[in-house]
Amino acid sequence: MADTSWTSSAKSLKGVILDLCGVLYDSGEDGGTPIPGSVEAVKRLKASDLKLRFCTNETQASREKFVAKLQRMGFDISVCEVFSPAPAALAVLRDRGLRPHLLVYDGLLAEFESVDKSNPNCVVIGDAAENFSYQNLNDAFRVLIGLEKPVLFSLGKGRYYKETDGLKLDVGAYMKALEYACDVEAEVIGKPSPAFFNSVLRDMGLEPHQVLMMGDDLVNDVGGAQHCGMKGLQVRTGKYRPSDQEHPTVTADGTVDDLAQAVDLLLGERGGVSP
Amino acid sequence: MSGRRVLKAVLVDLSGTLHIEDTAVAGAQEALCRLRRAAVAVRFVTNTTKECKRNLLERLQRLNFDLQEEEIFTSLSAARRLLEQNQQRPLLLVEESALEDFTGLDTSNPNAVVVGLAPEHFNYQTLNTAFRLVLEGAPLVAVHKARYYQRGDGLALGPGPFVAALEFATGCSATVVGKPQKTFFTQVLSELGCSPGEAVMIGDDARDDVGGAQEAGMMGILVRTGKYRAGDESKIAPPPYLTCDSFPDAVDHLLKNLL
Numbered sequence A: 001m002a003d004t005s006w007t008s009s010a011k012s013l014k015g016v017i018l019d020l021c022g023v024l025y026d027s028g029e030d031g032g033t034p035i036p037g038s039v040e041a042v043k044r045l046k047a048s049d050l051k052l053r054f055c056t057n058e059t060q061a062s063r064e065k066f067v068a069k070l071q072r073m074g075f076d077i078s079v080c081e082v083f084s085p086a087p088a089a090l091a092v093l094r095d096r097g098l099r100p101h102l103l104v105y106d107g108l109l110a111e112f113e114s115v116d117k118s119n120p121n122c123v124v125i126g127d128a129a130e131n132f133s134y135q136n137l138n139d140a141f142r143v144l145i146g147l148e149k150p151v152l153f154s155l156g157k158g159r160y161y162k163e164t165d166g167l168k169l170d171v172g173a174y175m176k177a178l179e180y181a182c183d184v185e186a187e188v189i190g191k192p193s194p195a196f197f198n199s200v201l202r203d204m205g206l207e208p209h210q211v212l213m214m215g216d217d218l219v220n221d222v223g224g225a226q227h228c229g230m231k232g233l234q235v236r237t238g239k240y241r242p243s244d245q246e247h248p249t250v251t252a253d254g255t256v257d258d259l260a261q262a263v264d265l266l267l268g269e270r271g272g273v274s275p
Numbered sequence B: 001m002s003g004r005r006v007l008k009a010v011l012v013d014l015s016g017t018l019h020i021e022d023t024a025v026a027g028a029q030e031a032l033c034r035l036r037r038a039a040v041a042v043r044f045v046t047n048t049t050k051e052c053k054r055n056l057l058e059r060l061q062r063l064n065f066d067l068q069e070e071e072i073f074t075s076l077s078a079a080r081r082l083l084e085q086n087q088q089r090p091l092l093l094v095e096e097s098a099l100e101d102f103t104g105l106d107t108s109n110p111n112a113v114v115v116g117l118a119p120e121h122f123n124y125q126t127l128n129t130a131f132r133l134v135l136e137g138a139p140l141v142a143v144h145k146a147r148y149y150q151r152g153d154g155l156a157l158g159p160g161p162f163v164a165a166l167e168f169a170t171g172c173s174a175t176v177v178g179k180p181q182k183t184f185f186t187q188v189l190s191e192l193g194c195s196p197g198e199a200v201m202i203g204d205d206a207r208d209d210v211g212g213a214q215e216a217g218m219m220g221i222l223v224r225t226g227k228y229r230a231g232d233e234s235k236i237a238p239p240p241y242l243t244c245d246s247f248p249d250a251v252d253h254l255l256k257n258l259l
Helices: A005-012 A038-047 A063-072 A085-096 A106-112 A134-145 A171-182 A194-204 A218-227 A242-246 A259-270 B028-037 B053-062 B075-086 B096-102 B124-135 B159-170 B182-192 B206-215 B247-257
Strands: A015-018 A051-055 A100-103 A122-125 A152-155 A160-163 A166-169 A187-189 A211-215 A231-235 A254-256 B009-012 B041-046 B072-074 B090-093 B112-115 B140-142 B148-151 B154-157 B199-203 B219-223 B242-244
Touching: A005 A231, A005 A254, A005 A259, A015 A038, A015 A194, A038 A051, A038 A259, A051 A194, A063 A106, A085 A106, A085 A122, A085 A152, A085 A187, A085 A194, A100 A106, A100 A134, A122 A134, A122 A171, A134 A171, A134 B154, A152 A171, A166 B124, A171 B159, A194 A211, A194 A218, A211 A218, A211 A259, A218 A231, A231 A259, A254 A259, B009 B182, B028 B041, B028 B247, B041 B182, B053 B072, B053 B096, B072 B075, B072 B182, B075 B096, B075 B112, B075 B140, B075 B182, B090 B096, B090 B124, B112 B124, B112 B159, B124 B159, B140 B159, B182 B206, B199 B206, B199 B247, B206 B219, B219 B247, B242 B247
Parallel strands: A015 A051, A015 A211, A100 A122, A122 A152, A152 A187, A211 A231, A231 A254, B009 B041, B009 B199, B041 B072, B090 B112, B112 B140, B199 B219, B219 B242
Antiparallel strands: A160 A166, B148 B154
16 A cells, blocks of 8 residues: 655755665665666656755676666666766765775775875775675774774665575675774765765755655665655555654655556656556 | 682683784783792683684683683673573574574574674674564573773774664664673672672773773773773772783782782
8 A cells, every 4th residue: 555645845855866686676786676667767757847866875897887787677767877986985084084994795896096095094895795795894894903093984774685595695785894892983865865975966956845765774864865855655564664654763764565556656746657 | 928818710702802803911821820820710701702712711811811712701602592581582693703602503494593703694694684583572681791892903893883783773772682781790699609808800802901991890900901001990980999001010910918
């Protein structure tokens, strides 16, 4: 049963931000599979008068690579519409003159090619998946504990996500491990950091209250967006779990079965396109 | 000689306090002998989860320390006790060498997760398996939550960070059975029939040895060997009862002032 109370604000919306993994597709070792109806749903959003951006904590591949993957799945999406943590991290490193030790997925290394990584004075951790070995975590730990004031950047802080073969620990869990080991607090780059959401809003030229964020992660997508003043909608795909509905601190503005249903309801309410 | 006989028991940490891997702390064997000649009970409490009790004992005896297996209390035996009490089948993230302490427990179709110090299990696949079990409701038992430990080649991550990772991902809290848990210390003391106020703990870990013991009402002595790093004594409040260079100095202090 769809909760439709959130659609009352549909008419005043000027933009939509979509999470990628778990909303558009389910990731997996085969590269991933589109969630039924989502290719069409993105098309319809693009054809509407709403501004559309994509906001992901995807850090297993460079932005170019995973956008190309989505295009192969049939999605109408381009690199300049996608906001991901690595390019944002790069800007922060440059800004503060930091030299990173990287604990990231091999596919992400290209994003950091231009940065001086000698004699590191901070650690950047992303969703490194199989690269989260004891040895690699220990190497990152030793860099941090050897610094007078450890600086740890985490590309997102998700707890887990769903792949086709089951739930997997996300970068947030490993961020916690290093935080705990070194008694530091990581600086999160990506969702749910307000700086990250605000950079997307700036690019859209919209105010937070004019924008709806849709994601499968209650805390990082929905809660993060709400914290910035946006509306947050949760989809029952991807990592969604029924227990999200009783979360102690975050309540979504609405919950829908999937992106296709959300777009039906949203565009239907705006009266533009019939489902 | 103050003559104040306030002390009935001395609890001593092993790794980092009496020895570092296969090397004894200088003068530690002789200091232990001196302590044993005093009218005080000595017990060894350790979060060294890589090894079963028998291995620990053999290593210490090789290094010429005078001690018996029944004087050693480990977080592994505390974990086993908890699993038996709750009749649970554990997924054991402990090193091969520690499995002996869990002999006889049913580990098929696990409904509990035990995390010890197991570098070869702290990988993406195994942690995902543990994570899914805990998310489905299996209790998470931490043999201890030490942040890191001293290895021959430098500092290395302890079980604590991996427990923290699973706790964060699942939203569950682990039951910690080793140091610095109050129950761990009090269980050892109750077997000696002595109260925390009559006991002292000597160790190289400010939080887990000294902080934990003091939290339980004991005195805590921090030694500057093993994982000790400058400034560790200021990381806990109240500060250690005493900070000294090594185990022999700690024994000197006890013999001179408290026994």
